[in-house]
Amino acid sequence: MRIAIDAMGGDHAPGEIIAGALEAREVLGDEDELVLIGDEQVIKTHLHKLGADAGAFRIFHAPDVIGMDESPVEAIRRKPKSSIAVMAHAASHRQVDAVLSAGNTGACVAGCQLRMRNLKGVLRPGIAVVIPTLHGPVTMCDVGANIACRPINLYQYAVMSSIYAKEILDIKNPRVGLMNVGEEDAKGNDLTKKTRELLKSDPHLNFIGNLEGGDVFEGTCDVVVCEGFLGNVILKTTESLADMIFTAVGSEMKKQNILLAWWFKKISKDVLKKYDYHEYGGALLLGVNGISVIGHGSSKARTIKNAVLACKKFADKHINEQIVERLSQTKVKTNGQ
Amino acid sequence: MRIAIDAMGGDHAPGEIIAGALEAREVLGDEDELVLIGDEQVIKTHLHKLGADAGAFRIFHAPDVIGMDESPVEAIRRKPKSSIAVMAHAASHRQVDAVLSAGNTGACVAGCQLRMRNLKGVLRPGIAVVIPTLHGPVTMCDVGANIACRPINLYQYAVMSSIYAKEILDIKNPRVGLMNVGEEDAKGNDLTKKTRELLKSDPHLNFIGNLEGGDVFEGTCDVVVCEGFLGNVILKTTESLADMIFTAVGSEMKKQNILLAWWFKKISKDVLKKYDYHEYGGALLLGVNGISVIGHGSSKARTIKNAVLACKKFADKHINEQIVERLSQTKVKTNGQ
Numbered sequence: 001m002r003i004a005i006d007a008m009g010g011d012h013a014p015g016e017i018i019a020g021a022l023e024a025r026e027v028l029g030d031e032d033e034l035v036l037i038g039d040e041q042v043i044k045t046h047l048h049k050l051g052a053d054a055g056a057f058r059i060f061h062a063p064d065v066i067g068m069d070e071s072p073v074e075a076i077r078r079k080p081k082s083s084i085a086v087m088a089h090a091a092s093h094r095q096v097d098a099v100l101s102a103g104n105t106g107a108c109v110a111g112c113q114l115r116m117r118n119l120k121g122v123l124r125p126g127i128a129v130v131i132p133t134l135h136g137p138v139t140m141c142d143v144g145a146n147i148a149c150r151p152i153n154l155y156q157y158a159v160m161s162s163i164y165a166k167e168i169l170d171i172k173n174p175r176v177g178l179m180n181v182g183e184e185d186a187k188g189n190d191l192t193k194k195t196r197e198l199l200k201s202d203p204h205l206n207f208i209g210n211l212e213g214g215d216v217f218e219g220t221c222d223v224v225v226c227e228g229f230l231g232n233v234i235l236k237t238t239e240s241l242a243d244m245i246f247t248a249v250g251s252e253m254k255k256q257n258i259l260l261a262w263w264f265k266k267i268s269k270d271v272l273k274k275y276d277y278h279e280y281g282g283a284l285l286l287g288v289n290g291i292s293v294i295g296h297g298s299s300k301a302r303t304i305k306n307a308v309l310a311c312k313k314f315a316d317k318h319i320n321e322q323i324v325e326r327l328s329q330t331k332v333k334t335n336g337q
Numbered sequence: 338m339r340i341a342i343d344a345m346g347g348d349h350a351p352g353e354i355i356a357g358a359l360e361a362r363e364v365l366g367d368e369d370e371l372v373l374i375g376d377e378q379v380i381k382t383h384l385h386k387l388g389a390d391a392g393a394f395r396i397f398h399a400p401d402v403i404g405m406d407e408s409p410v411e412a413i414r415r416k417p418k419s420s421i422a423v424m425a426h427a428a429s430h431r432q433v434d435a436v437l438s439a440g441n442t443g444a445c446v447a448g449c450q451l452r453m454r455n456l457k458g459v460l461r462p463g464i465a466v467v468i469p470t471l472h473g474p475v476t477m478c479d480v481g482a483n484i485a486c487r488p489i490n491l492y493q494y495a496v497m498s499s500i501y502a503k504e505i506l507d508i509k510n511p512r513v514g515l516m517n518v519g520e521e522d523a524k525g526n527d528l529t530k531k532t533r534e535l536l537k538s539d540p541h542l543n544f545i546g547n548l549e550g551g552d553v554f555e556g557t558c559d560v561v562v563c564e565g566f567l568g569n570v571i572l573k574t575t576e577s578l579a580d581m582i583f584t585a586v587g588s589e590m591k592k593q594n595i596l597l598a599w600w601f602k603k604i605s606k607d608v609l610k611k612y613d614y615h616e617y618g619g620a621l622l623l624g625v626n627g628i629s630v631i632g633h634g635s636s637k638a639r640t641i642k643n644a645v646l647a648c649k650k651f652a653d654k655h656i657n658e659q660i661v662e663r664l665s666q667t668k669v670k671t672n673g674q
Binding site for chain 1: 594
């Protein structure tokens with residue numbers, strides 16, 4: 001399997017990204033190839049610094065970088081020699097089987113959506129992210145690929161995320177819920193009401209009904225389906241709130257007892273390790289014809305290694321083949337929704 | 338001022354609610370009257386038990402109660418003798434100046450929306466909730482009154498919440514942000530793009546632009562404008578996540594050191610006190626012709642007392658009069674949006 005890594009993307013690029021590629025290289029077999037994408041000279045210098053054999057990687061030269069704050073679609077079009085654009089191009093031309101980037105999320109999604117085609121039967125790709133909770137991992141889709149969702153898009157996200165949760169997270173019969181403002185059937189807006197009917201009509205989905213915001217963390221579901229606008233806001237809000245709570249408690253502890261603060265810091269680390277998105281490597285752009293992992297901007301070497309392993313598992317479990325097969329068999333119509 | 342309290346609404350009703358009314362009574366002046374709504378006999382028994390003078394309150398008899406899980410609009414119609422329906426009726430007939438309930442939120446909002454009229458110029462009321470953060474209180478509107486928002490609704494929420502944040506939370510020139518999936522102008526869906534233009538066009542608003550989910554807790558804004566569907570999900574998600582974090586850290590502490598766990602519990606309480614929604618009494622239904630406070634289901638006596646004081650402050654600061662005046666002067670058109 002050939003996996004391309006955007007060496008220039010992320011807050012800790014290229015150092016941590018290339019270090020992560022090295023860590024991944026060590027656990028991959030000979031049948032796998034890692035491709036580093038970015039400024040060739042910069043990559044070689046880093047490999048040399050890390051004492052690595054430059055020959056262990058293919059390098060696709062990409063002298064440009066898309067900054068974290070650049071407007072995604074525009075940047076992809078204006079910078080064809082950026083690492084993300086070169087990466088998406090390589091995927092679309094089947095030069096690689098999987099791509100991963102911790103760079104500008106929007107640009108990465110836009111690049112993959114523009115260049116890689118959709119899987120047969122998929123109308124719009126969606127970003128699936130795994131949220132660690134006390135009750136186990138919860139897969140939420142979409143978190144920002146598609147901010148003008150139709151019911152059929154949400155239905156397809158349910159199908160794709162179910163397969164993902166089953167195969168990658170080893171959840172036998174994933175409970176799928178639809179994010180809403182109340183549990184009753186009648187609750188919601190036009191989009192959720194219509195989506196609910198589609199989800200109910202598919203006997204192969206373990207659809208448990210409407211969710212409320214709290215359900216994400218309360219162990220009631222394994223898959224949360226929502227439109228990209230909503231998922232994006234939920235994800236960013238929860239990340240920020242978690243930060244705020246740890247900061248607030250930590251500073252209160254410091255005030256009361258410095259030893260306590262030290263303990264809290266240590267224990268926070270243990271807790272955060274358990275609920276650690278680095279474990280999952282990144283979010284999956286489900287529905288594109290290929291494998292595309294979108295890493296968190298703060299990805300470290302370990303995150304990149306895990307992202308590479310996620311690509312492997314995704315391919316080994318034939319997720320895309322299963323998605324195509326399921327969508328070809330469903331009786332839920334794709335027209336008029 | 339005459340303030341009606343739904344004695345039967347909330348997880349701790351009627352005991353805590355009536356106890357809260359007593360606490361409020363002690364700090365109110367003679368010009369203020371508290372009205373308790375609910376089963377007259379039950380209320381009198383509780384007042385007696387609390388050693389209170391039953392004559393200190395007027396009682397509006399309402400033998401029915403709307404349960405926390407009942408479908409709001411239906412329940413309001415089917416149970417005209419429920420405490421919430423009687424409360425809304427009293428408000429609409431100007432028998433009281435303000436109403437507050439910690440009961441079924443949906444029913445309370447529906448009752449007030451159905452019975453009380455809107456303020457002159459207001460198209461749709463919105464629920465404004467105050468979220469305590471490390472950087473100070475943030476007012477978010479709407480969190481569930483209106484799940485099919487038009488741009489003009491969001492614009493009016495911005496105007497009303499700004500006045501609220503300025504007068505009630507003493508924030509001089511509240512920074513208003515629009516919840517979105519990115520900060521750039523071009524980001525968002527049709528609703529946010531159109532709303533952005535309206536917000537920008539009003540020079541009297543301190544509009545700071547688009548927000549992302551994280552901004553709620555990062556001190557970048559004082560007012561968050563969003564449609565009710567989104568606000569509702571944000572609110573419920575964050576409440577649940579905060580619970581999860583305190584539980585996770587607490588149980589980890591217990592594992593490592595029981596004394597530590599004890600300290601953590603104590604400090605958590607201190608922290609939670611600082612970020613305590615009980616302080617604010619409840620959410621405001623902004624835009625109705627009157628004052629309507631929607632309390633959290635878990636309201637205690639202290640919450641109810643604070644809610645009564647919130648009603649007083651709301652009236653003293655002439656929030657509604659200011660809203661009507663501002664909307665009469667704005668050049669933002671209400672038609673066609």
